[in-house]
Amino acid sequence: AIWMTQSPSLLSASTGDRVTISCRMSQGISSYLAWYQQKPGKAPELLIYAASTLQSGVPSRFSGSGSGTDFTLTISCLQSEDFATYYCQQYYSFPYTFGQGTKLEIK
Amino acid sequence: QVTLRESGPALVKPTQTLTLTCTFSGFSLSTSGMCVSWVRQPPGKALEWLALIDWDDDKYYSTSLKTRLTISKDTSKNQVVLTMTNMDPVDTATYYCARARIGGQQLVKGFDYWGQGTLVTVSS
Numbered sequence: 324a325i326w327m328t329q330s331p332s333l334l335s336a337s338t339g340d341r342v343t344i345s346c347r348m349s350q351g352i353s354s355y356l357a358w359y360q361q362k363p364g365k366a367p368e369l370l371i372y373a374a375s376t377l378q379s380g381v382p383s384r385f386s387g388s389g390s391g392t393d394f395t396l397t398i399s400c401l402q403s404e405d406f407a408t409y410y411c412q413q414y415y416s417f418p419y420t421f422g423q424g425t426k427l428e429i430k
Numbered sequence: 431q432v433t434l435r436e437s438g439p440a441l442v443k444p445t446q447t448l449t450l451t452c453t454f455s456g457f458s459l460s461t462s463g464m465c466v467s468w469v470r471q472p473p474g475k476a477l478e479w480l481a482l483i484d485w486d487d488d489k490y491y492s493t494s495l496k497t498r499l500t501i502s503k504d505t506s507k508n509q510v511v512l513t514m515t516n517m518d519p520v521d522t523a524t525y526y527c528a529r530a531r532i533g534g535q536q537l538v539k540g541f542d543y544w545g546q547g548t549l550v551t552v553s554s
Binding site: 324 | 542544
C-alpha cells in the first residue's frame with residue numbers, strides 16, 4: 324500500500340492569508356492525487372484532481388501542485404468559508420488512501 | 431444531476447453483519463468507466479477508503495478489511511451494496527458512498543460526487 328504523510332495536522336490562519344498544505348507519498352504516484360474539503364457534518368467535496376486541475380465551480384484561489392511523491396495545496400487569500408478540514412487522496416493504485424487531514428482554523 | 435444516498439441500520443451489535451445500500455441516480459453503473467466506492471470516517475477521525483466496484487463488476491478492497499467486506503451491484507436498481515461482517519465498536523463511523531469514473535487504468539478525477547453519509551454505531 325502507498326502511505327501518505329499530510330502536514331500540518333492543524334493550521335491556524337486569518338482571513339486574507341495564504342496557506343499551504345503538504346502531502347508526501349511513500350512512493351511515486353505520478354499526478355494521481357486529489358484534494359477534498361470537508362466541513363463539519365458534511366460529505367467531502369472534490370477540490371482538485373490530477374494534482375493541479377481545479378474541479379468545476381471551485382474558486383481560483385485554490386491551487387495544487389506537485390507530482391511523483393510531493394504535493395501541495397495552496398489557498399491564496401483565505402475566505403471565511405475556507406475554514407474546514409482538507410484531505411489528500413491517491414488514486415494511483417489500490418488500495419486507495421487518504422491523508423490524515425489538515426484542519427484549517429481561524430487564528 | 432448525479433445524486434447518491436446511503437441507507438442502512440443506524441445501530442448494530444458487535445459481531446453482527448452490517449449491510450449498507452447506496453442508491454444513486456444521474457448515471458448508470460452499466461456505462462463503461464463508471465464506478466462506486468465506499469469510504470468511512472470514524473467520529474473526529476480521517477477518511478478511510480473501503481471498497482470500489484466498477485461497471486465491469488471488478489471489485490477492489492481495503493487490504494486491512496478485505497476479509498470482512500463484500501461489495502456488489504444491482505444495475506437495474508441503481509444500487510451498490512456493501513456488507514461488513516463481524517462488526518466491532520471500532521467500526522463506528524459515518525459511511526459514505528461516492529462516484530468515480532475510470533479512464534484507462536486509473537480514475538479520471540477521484541471521487542466527484544458523494545452521498546450525505548450514514549452514521550453507523552456499533553454497540554451492545
